[in-house]
Amino acid sequence: IKLISDAGYQGEITSITTAAQQMEVFSRMLKTSVIKILTSGEEALLKNIKDLAEMICHAEHTFVYSQVLLHVLMQESRGAHLMKRLCQEIIKQAHSNSQDVTSVAMALNGATAYPRACQALAAMLSRNALNPADITVLYKMYSAADPPPVDLIRSPQFLELLIDALFKPGSKLNPEHKSKYVYLLAYAASVIDIFKRSQRSTLKQDELKATMQAVEKVHSVCMSGKSGTELVIEIPSLYQCLKYPVVGIGVIRWVEAIVMETSYFKLSTEHTPTHIALLDEIVSCHPLLHQKVLDLLIKLFESKQDELEILVQLEMRKMLLDRMVHLLTKGCVVPVLKYIKQCWDKGDTDVSLIRYFVMEVLDLISPPYSLEFVQFFLPLVEHEEITGSLQRHDGEQDRVSEFIVHCKANYTSL
Amino acid sequence: MANVRDSDTSLWLHNKLGSSDSWTTGSISSQLNSEVLRNIKECFIDLQGPVKVKLLLSFFHIPKRNMDDWRMEIEDILEVAQADSEQWVAMLAEIMKSYPATSCLNLEITEPEENRRIFLDLVDEVTKELRRGKEVNLLPMECHYVNKSVLTSIVGPQKAPQKHFKVKKQTKSSTLRYDLVCKATDAAKTSAKK
Numbered sequence: 001i002k003l004i005s006d007a008g009y010q011g012e013i014t015s016i017t018t019a020a021q022q023m024e025v026f027s028r029m030l031k032t033s034v035i036k037i038l039t040s041g042e043e044a045l046l047k048n049i050k051d052l053a054e055m056i057c058h059a060e061h062t063f064v065y066s067q068v069l070l071h072v073l074m075q076e077s078r079g080a081h082l083m084k085r086l087c088q089e090i091i092k093q094a095h096s097n098s099q100d101v102t103s104v105a106m107a108l109n110g111a112t113a114y115p116r117a118c119q120a121l122a123a124m125l126s127r128n129a130l131n132p133a134d135i136t137v138l139y140k141m142y143s144a145a146d147p148p149p150v151d152l153i154r155s156p157q158f159l160e161l162l163i164d165a166l167f168k169p170g171s172k173l174n175p176e177h178k179s180k181y182v183y184l185l186a187y188a189a190s191v192i193d194i195f196k197r198s199q200r201s202t203l204k205q206d207e208l209k210a211t212m213q214a215v216e217k218v219h220s221v222c223m224s225g226k227s228g229t230e231l232v233i234e235i236p237s238l239y240q241c242l243k244y245p246v247v248g249i250g251v252i253r254w255v256e257a258i259v260m261e262t263s264y265f266k267l268s269t270e271h272t273p274t275h276i277a278l279l280d281e282i283v284s285c286h287p288l289l290h291q292k293v294l295d296l297l298i299k300l301f302e303s304k305q306d307e308l309e310i311l312v313q314l315e316m317r318k319m320l321l322d323r324m325v326h327l328l329t330k331g332c333v334v335p336v337l338k339y340i341k342q343c344w345d346k347g348d349t350d351v352s353l354i355r356y357f358v359m360e361v362l363d364l365i366s367p368p369y370s371l372e373f374v375q376f377f378l379p380l381v382e383h384e385e386i387t388g389s390l391q392r393h394d395g396e397q398d399r400v401s402e403f404i405v406h407c408k409a410n411y412t413s414l
Numbered sequence: 415m416a417n418v419r420d421s422d423t424s425l426w427l428h429n430k431l432g433s434s435d436s437w438t439t440g441s442i443s444s445q446l447n448s449e450v451l452r453n454i455k456e457c458f459i460d461l462q463g464p465v466k467v468k469l470l471l472s473f474f475h476i477p478k479r480n481m482d483d484w485r486m487e488i489e490d491i492l493e494v495a496q497a498d499s500e501q502w503v504a505m506l507a508e509i510m511k512s513y514p515a516t517s518c519l520n521l522e523i524t525e526p527e528e529n530r531r532i533f534l535d536l537v538d539e540v541t542k543e544l545r546r547g548k549e550v551n552l553l554p555m556e557c558h559y560v561n562k563s564v565l566t567s568i569v570g571p572q573k574a575p576q577k578h579f580k581v582k583k584q585t586k587s588s589t590l591r592y593d594l595v596c597k598a599t600d601a602a603k604t605s606a607k608k
Contacts (some may be wrong), residue, residue, distance in 0.1 A: 023501040026537045034540050038547045059436035060471045061502055068509050069441055072521050079544035084554040099437055103474040112517035124508050156555035189559050192567045198501045207561050235598040246559045273588055326587035331575040365579040373578035
């Protein structure tokens, strides 16, 4: 194995179990995988990161070694954010393999310089569950005059646990302690805390109160069990609160739990249920949450809806495609088109749905088009099976021809 | 484990840590004490490579107060491990040498020379690629949660997304939004009248 690796054929070594036995061989595989992430396009990025995380989490010693490497690379200003994200993705993968890596993560992120906060946080992260005693310790520290760095409570795992506690239907949160959970989540989301040479140079908490109020307000709506007109009345204030990204994430969590219930669409009377409409607002306000919303829409689009008649199922899926079109118009272009193309390639989606999506998009867009957009969209528009049966008198065929002619005339490489 | 004789320590460790699992469960840490750790140091050099690796990793599962009590013994084991001929053992010991005293890992891999070379080559080559390649715009996960001003303070101003087309008319979504706000206003009026 070492000889194969020495000769530069890392790609040929397919057994990570074998590679992980030799540090030098593993190091080369690690280098190849990280460089692949740096050089591959946006399209393959998430897949390559997942492959890297799986490879690293194969064994605990490869996990520790790789985390150390990524922390060293984080000190390089260019790429520091990406290296941090890779660390987080790898930790997430370890969690999904049911491994507790809290002590290693804490030993690298500087948390140990604040032993009390670190201990309270580690106790919760290790068990992957919050508890009022440790939350109270953190609350007291973060509401005191000289709080620990906000970075400690910006651990993605901790934030996710807080979101679940406050927004997941059925979460049993002791009302006596609720405000502390809200405070910590809002603090993590809103406080600017800058350190220079281990000394705090800035602590800005001016958005803390408003963020807390928004989290509190939306939490109370989500937990009230309101639906129908009662929920519609809350729309203006929900829209107001959704300006805060953290509230957006909470609402996605809540909506996901509600709409994934088996009878949700059967019982719904509106064309676009209010819960789903809230996702549009999140998409409009927060580009960074596009992928999360798209993931939920895909989950719904692919969910079995056996309780609905076939035609109602089609209507429901068209309504979901309307949401995807909205995502597309707000900048989430490649991921949406890639998904629709994948639906078409797999052949398991009713062609009328693909046609619906194509026509809705053609109805909204006008040039100039990016080359990337044309490369993804033109094959769908051109396909005889998708657009061949459209009627000329509705102007549908005109829109199709117009787009094709424009693309052929302006993108000579096609 | 307290009553296990010194000569049995090696056998005990092989039984406990000799499985093919690639992750430690930490179960061994509840059976450690100063005396056992001293015995481990004595027999460490003769343990099998994978057992040595797992033993070192099991130190991550030792509670802080025990780590403070056993610091000397654990540091002694790490010192022996740093000179081990097995690359992974020496590397882990080098990474963990500061852990008993500070609870932090050591990021400056200096010994042994061979390991230092492998690690620095790895860092250098990835760093070169980081400087050379185009920046991959994937932000840390916490960035999804934070307010805009905080995001700017963490990662700087975000580039405007690439334009792929123009939108020529109002989308169904914006009509729906308008309708919902009107419905909410009407419903609020009706409920106020009641």
